Amino acid sequence: MLLYAxxxxxxxLLILIVAVTVMFLMIRAVPGDPVQIMLGPRATPELQARLxxxxxxxxxxxKQLLIFYGNLMRGDLGIDVFSGRSVTAIVxxxxxxTLALIFASILWSALLGIGLGAYxxxxxxxxxxxxxxxxxxxxxxxxxxxxxxLSLLIxxxxxxxxxxxxxxxxxxxxxxxxxxxxxxxxxSWVGYIARLVRASMLEVMGESHIRTARAFGISERRxxxxxxxxxxxxxxxxxxGVGMGFLLSSAVFAEIVFARPGLGKLVIDxxxxxxxxxxxxxxxxxxxxxxxxxxxxDLINAWLDxxxxxxT
Amino acid sequence: xxxxxxxxxxxxHGVARDPLGLMGLIIVGAIVFCAVFAVWIVPYDxxxxxxxxxxxxxxxTYLLGTDQLGRDTFSRVIMGGQVALKVALPxxxxxxxxxxxxxxxxxxxxxxxxxxxxxxxxxxxxFPTVMFALAVVALVGPSLQTVVFVVMATSIPTYGxxxxxQTLTLRNSEFILAERSMGASMARILxxxxxxxxxxxxxxxxxxxxPTVIALEAGxxxxxxxxxxxxxxxxxxxxxxxSLIRQTPWLVVGGGLPIILAxxxxxxxxxxxxxxxxxxxRKQR
Numbered sequence: 265m266l267l268y269a270x271x272x273x274x275x276x277l278l279i280l281i282v283a284v285t286v287m288f289l290m291i292r293a294v295p296g297d298p299v300q301i302m303l304g305p306r307a308t309p310e311l312q313a314r315l316x317x318x319x320x321x322x323x324x325x326x327k328q329l330l331i332f333y334g335n336l337m338r339g340d341l342g343i344d345v346f347s348g349r350s351v352t353a354i355v356x357x358x359x360x361x362t363l364a365l366i367f368a369s370i371l372w373s374a375l376l377g378i379g380l381g382a383y384x385x386x387x388x389x390x391x392x393x394x395x396x397x398x399x400x401x402x403x404x405x406x407x408x409x410x411x412x413x414l415s416l417l418i419x420x421x422x423x424x425x426x427x428x429x430x431x432x433x434x435x436x437x438x439x440x441x442x443x444x445x446x447x448x449x450x451x452s453w454v455g456y457i458a459r460l461v462r463a464s465m466l467e468v469m470g471e472s473h474i475r476t477a478r479a480f481g482i483s484e485r486r487x488x489x490x491x492x493x494x495x496x497x498x499x500x501x502x503x504x505g506v507g508m509g510f511l512l513s514s515a516v517f518a519e520i521v522f523a524r525p526g527l528g529k530l531v532i533d534x535x536x537x538x539x540x541x542x543x544x545x546x547x548x549x550x551x552x553x554x555x556x557x558x559x560x561x562d563l564i565n566a567w568l569d570x571x572x573x574x575x576t
Numbered sequence: 577x578x579x580x581x582x583x584x585x586x587x588x589h590g591v592a593r594d595p596l597g598l599m600g601l602i603i604v605g606a607i608v609f610c611a612v613f614a615v616w617i618v619p620y621d622x623x624x625x626x627x628x629x630x631x632x633x634x635x636x637t638y639l640l641g642t643d644q645l646g647r648d649t650f651s652r653v654i655m656g657g658q659v660a661l662k663v664a665l666p667x668x669x670x671x672x673x674x675x676x677x678x679x680x681x682x683x684x685x686x687x688x689x690x691x692x693x694x695x696x697x698x699x700x701x702x703f704p705t706v707m708f709a710l711a712v713v714a715l716v717g718p719s720l721q722t723v724v725f726v727v728m729a730t731s732i733p734t735y736g737x738x739x740x741x742q743t744l745t746l747r748n749s750e751f752i753l754a755e756r757s758m759g760a761s762m763a764r765i766l767x768x769x770x771x772x773x774x775x776x777x778x779x780x781x782x783x784x785x786x787p788t789v790i791a792l793e794a795g796x797x798x799x800x801x802x803x804x805x806x807x808x809x810x811x812x813x814x815x816x817x818x819s820l821i822r823q824t825p826w827l828v829v830g831g832g833l834p835i836i837l838a839x840x841x842x843x844x845x846x847x848x849x850x851x852x853x854x855x856x857x858r859k860q861r
Binding site: 409414508 | 701706708710798817831832835843847
């Protein structure tokens with residue numbers, strides 16, 4: 265297990281290093297002088313020279329890369345062009361909003377999805393199973409930002425059940441503002457998770473330890489809830505870990521649609537103001553998050569199911 | 577797998593027998609029809625402004641009303657389908673072609689090359705798609721080509737990995753060994769013998785990938801970072817509709833429903849295709 269963990273995190277680290285390097289080269293490969301872009305056309309030559317030296321742009325590319333990595337190690341992602349604040353601080357200011365949204369979305373959809381899936385598996389080919397299957401297939405495909413826009417239109421603008429913009433104040437205010445965005449992001453996951461749980465549940469129900477549990481006269485309810493479900497939700501863990509990237513992507517859109525603070529809004533605002541250090545910082549941090557969550561999901565899986573440890 | 581005409585006919589027949597597949601076939605058929613014949617279907621020029629008739633409610637003259645510049649929403653929805661397919665098809669086929677080639681090389685070539693390619697795939701997959709797209713757009717500016725490039729780059733690994741797995745399972749089968757013992761080149765083995773056995777699975781993946789691509793294009797255009805105005809993309813409709821959401825719901829509905837419909841159609845079709853082409857795949861996803 266320890267060996268597996270070390271190898272898995274080694275791979276994650278390697279991926280991160282390559283990703284950061286690709287990112288770095290991409291920025292440099294773009295035509296145009298970054299200093300000129302940052303300072304605008306009216307900057308004096310002295311100012312340009314100073315920023316060039318500050319960003320080490322007069323050094324050879326490999327040295328720039330090393331400096332970049334050195335700064336990264338110290339958690340320094342550069343300085344915001346406009347406010348002069350550290351990019352790391354700005355990004356980490358916004359991150360909690362995004363994480364709260366992602367967490368709320370996956371929580372409700374996982375609970376509902378697991379419940380639906382387990383029920384469907386315990387009562388296969390009944391009407392509810394059929395309805396659940398139909399809903400799953402239909403909702404799996406719905407892109408989060410379209411659902412966000414339509415729910416904004418229906419529930420916030422027309423019915424006025426929920427607030428349309430912002431993140432709210434206080435616990436209840438925040439919760440109230442979370443409902444619609446979390447609904448939009450989670451909707452496609454309900455069906456996906458339900459299908460996953462149903463399939464793995466049906467598989468587990470055929471295994472011998474379930475037969476043994478039944479033979480002991482344990483109630484069907486307990487067999488399903490305790491013995492089968494515990495194993496059947498394993499794939500959900502992996503899927504959520506791997507799905508972190510999709511969740512982040514959906515969160516970006518939900519934040520724009522509902523005008524919520526967060527990583528997505530930060531990135532979009534920075535793109536319109538051409539504030540490159542913030543764009544790159546946000547992309548790097550979200551990539552790091554994604555890589556870490558994928559690795560973590562693999563580890564949890566390996567811990568719960570020893571068979572997963574041998575596969576790389 | 578679609579090698580001969582009769583087999584292709586069988587696949588279509590199989591899909592049409594499945595109710596979901598038939599529905600998918602009809603929706604996708606309708607969208608493709610509208611996109612191809614868009615120029616003859618649209619009642620008005622989708623980019624022609626008519627300030628006098630701005631923000632009209634739906635009526636017999638304007639089926640879905642008009643936007644803030646007096647452009648006919650229905651015409652823009654129909655034309656938007658053409659734009660969506662113009663992005664989705666080249667991107668998906670490009671990604672499939674490149675992913676297929678790289679994946680087969682990874683599965684058949686030397687071990688070190690396999691490792692390098694896999695690391696590359698894993699790296700590309702480690703960027704959250706939208707974040708990667710935003711970074712690229714921030715660097716090179718928004719355009720139709722940028723969207724196609726981003727979509728291609730982010731979906732190459734999916735095709736590559738599947739092609740690699742398939743190649744690995746086939747590389748030691750007897751017909752490949754026989755060919756190799758007769759001195760066939762790697763290009764011949766991969767192109768003539770491996771390809772026909774892999775392409776079916778990848779085609780299914782492609783069908784299921786199209787909705788994601790359509791959604792990504794619409795999403796970027798919604799953020800104002802995709803195709804440039806006044807091009808009538810579904811995402812651009814949503815962008816206009818979002819700012820006018822308190823005045824008129826029709827732009828959001830007109831932009832949103834086609835996206836959901838297209839997603840549904842391609843998903844139904846893809847799922848049904850998968851069951852017909854390769855029932856074993858069902859378990860993997």
